[in-house]
Amino acid sequence: MAEKTIGAEGVGAPAEADTPVFDTLVQMTLNAFERSGLDPETYLLTRIAALVAMDASPASYLLNIGTADEIGVTPEKIKGTLVAIAPVVGSARVVSAARGIGEAFGLPLLPEEVEEREGAVT
Numbered sequence: 001m002a003e004k005t006i007g008a009e010g011v012g013a014p015a016e017a018d019t020p021v022f023d024t025l026v027q028m029t030l031n032a033f034e035r036s037g038l039d040p041e042t043y044l045l046t047r048i049a050a051l052v053a054m055d056a057s058p059a060s061y062l063l064n065i066g067t068a069d070e071i072g073v074t075p076e077k078i079k080g081t082l083v084a085i086a087p088v089v090g091s092a093r094v095v096s097a098a099r100g101i102g103e104a105f106g107l108p109l110l111p112e113e114v115e116e117r118e119g120a121v122t
Contacts, residue, residue: 040071041068041071041072041073041077044064044067044068044071044073045068045073045077045078045081047064048061048064048065048068048078048081049081049084049085051064051097052082052085052089052093052094052097053085053088053089053093055093055096055097056097056100057100058100058101058103058104059104061097061100061101061104061105062104065078065101065104065105066105069105075109078101078109079109082094082097082098082109095110098110
């Protein structure tokens with residue numbers, strides 16, 4: 001059975017492309033998983049929580065949510081992480097993150113009425 005790679009070392013740069021930004025991001029996160037001492041699920045949920053706290057763009061979730069899905073982290077665990085950090089980071093950031101994650105991955109993280117009333121829960 002092949003072992004899943006966690007983190008940036010599992011991402012390949014486009015062939016023969018000059019990708020200095022991507023290369024820099026990969027170098028910044030190389031071996032972060034191993035150095036963290038966390039199990040893969042905790043590591044990825046922690047990274048997702050940090051992205052929410054930073055009010056990251058939806059594109060920033062792609063690598064972490066995609067990798068979390070690959071190793072079997074359930075949408076319920078992601079929802080639980082958002083619930084756990086909401087009192088610390090605030091509802092506006094959690095709603096923004098839930099909307100971005102939902103759009104990127106088709107995960108229903110917010111009730112439909114919240115989606116329809118943009119900005120109502122901020």
